[in-house]
Amino acid sequence: MERLGAAFYNNDTLTVAQQLLGCELVHETPEGLTAGIIVETEGYVTGDPACHAYRRQTTRNAAMFGPAGTLYVYQIYNHYNCINVVTSPEGVGEAVLIRALEPTEGIDLMADRRNEAFKTGFERYRNNTVDPGTKKGFRNLCNGPGKLTIALGISRQRDNNSSLITGTIYIRGPVQTDFDMVTTTRIGLTQGVDLPYRYYINGNPFVSKK
DNA sequence: AAATTGATGGGCT
DNA sequence: GCCCATCAATTTC
Numbered sequence: 361m362e363r364l365g366a367a368f369y370n371n372d373t374l375t376v377a378q379q380l381l382g383c384e385l386v387h388e389t390p391e392g393l394t395a396g397i398i399v400e401t402e403g404y405v406t407g408d409p410a411c412h413a414y415r416r417q418t419t420r421n422a423a424m425f426g427p428a429g430t431l432y433v434y435q436i437y438n439h440y441n442c443i444n445v446v447t448s449p450e451g452v453g454e455a456v457l458i459r460a461l462e463p464t465e466g467i468d469l470m471a472d473r474r475n476e477a478f479k480t481g482f483e484r485y486r487n488n489t490v491d492p493g494t495k496k497g498f499r500n501l502c503n504g505p506g507k508l509t510i511a512l513g514i515s516r517q518r519d520n521n522s523s524l525i526t527g528t529i530y531i532r533g534p535v536q537t538d539f540d541m542v543t544t545t546r547i548g549l550t551q552g553v554d555l556p557y558r559y560y561i562n563g564n565p566f567v568s569k570k
Numbered sequence: 571a572a573a574t575t576g577a578t579g580g581g582c583t
Numbered sequence: 584g585c586c587c588a589t590c591a592a593t594t595t596c
Contacts, residue, residue, distance in 0.1 A: 402588070410588070420581055437589050438579040444588090457588060482577050485591070506589050548588050568589095 361532040366525055368533075369428035373447040373454040377403040378559050380445065382536040385461060387512040388528045392469045394512045396461030396502050397536055400560040400567045402546045404444070405454045410552035413453025423521040424453040431529055433509070433520035439481070440506030441516045445524065445531070459547070459558075461502035462566040463511070464535075467492050470501050470511035477510045504568045539564070 361384065369376060378401075386395040404411040412421040412434065423432040423446060430446035432455050444455035463470055471492040478488040491497035502508040514529065524530045540562040545554060547569060560567045 404588080412588080415582090418582070434588085435580065437577085437587065439577075440589050442588060459588085482590090484577075488591080504589070546588070550587075 361535055363530045364524070364533055366427070366429050368531075369445065369447055369524070370449070371428075371447065373405050373456060374403045374557060376445065376447045377401045377456040377557065378541060379534075380456060380458070380531070381541060381559060381561055382534040382539065384464060384532040384535050385458060385508075385512070386465075386530055386532060387514060389513055391513070392466050394463075394466030394470050395532075396463045396465075396508065396512075396566075398458055398460075398531075399462050399564045400458075400460035401558070402457040402459060403454075403557040403559075404457065405557070406448075406452065408552050408555060408557075410546065410549045410555070411453065411455075413455075417453065421453060424455050425451055426521060429523060429525040431519060431522045431524055431527070433514060433516040435516055436506070441509040441514065442505040443509055443514060443519075457505060458508065459505045460560070460566050460568045461508045461511075462564060463492075463498070463501050467498070467501070469513075471497075473513050474501060474507065474510055499565055503566045536561075 380398045413424045427450045432444040444457050446455045448454040474490045502511050542562045544558050546558045
């Protein structure tokens with residue numbers, strides 16, 4: 361499958377959020393290629409109080425106002441990074457949060473990165489490990505927004521504001537199309553809690569939360 | 571099985 | 584100073 365181009369991202373944000381399900385997120389690095397099928401997304405739009413661009417443009421959210429196909433990486437809870445696909449024309453701050461992946465390529469590299477993150481993370485997690493050889497460990501590689509950025513080796517400093525159209529992080533067209541989509545409310549918010557902007561592949565075991 | 575909580579730092583008001 | 588688009592252990596039913 362080929363890398364998606366500007367036309368895919370330059371569309372209604374909630375439409376893109378739904379169309380991303382079944383597509384494959386890829387990161388090419390010197391250590392190897394890691395990739396996974398997008399199984400869960402959330403849309404953040406203009407007028408939505410939970411959207412980071414709700415108030416005004418700042419240094420943190422500047423990438424959200426970039427052209428469609430820009431990557432927005434932000435730090436959350438002092439520790440984790442989350443990634444968004446920027447949609448809508450330049451100057452409009454809307455994006456799609458990628459919340460979970462079904463790993464397809466570079467499984468061992470993903471596990472290495474997750475295990476390295478445990479070693480250098482919170483004291484209480486230093487002895488944690490993830491074993492991709494077990495069903496549970498495999499599921500645990502990318503089933504959350506903070507986990508998948510670790511597994512794919514995505515860095516806020518290096519990758520925020522990069523281009524999905526020309527960069528080393530990109531998205532391939534749909535590799536999975538035969539599924540039912542569930543539409544529901546978003547996770548972890550205190551604002552806009554009732555907006556049904558979360559989408560996931562029904563029955564997929566890699567979705568972060570039912 | 572579900573709810574609670576500790577870790578912990580940058581960005582905004 | 585206050586607010587989090589999380590993760591995983593712990594506590595509680």
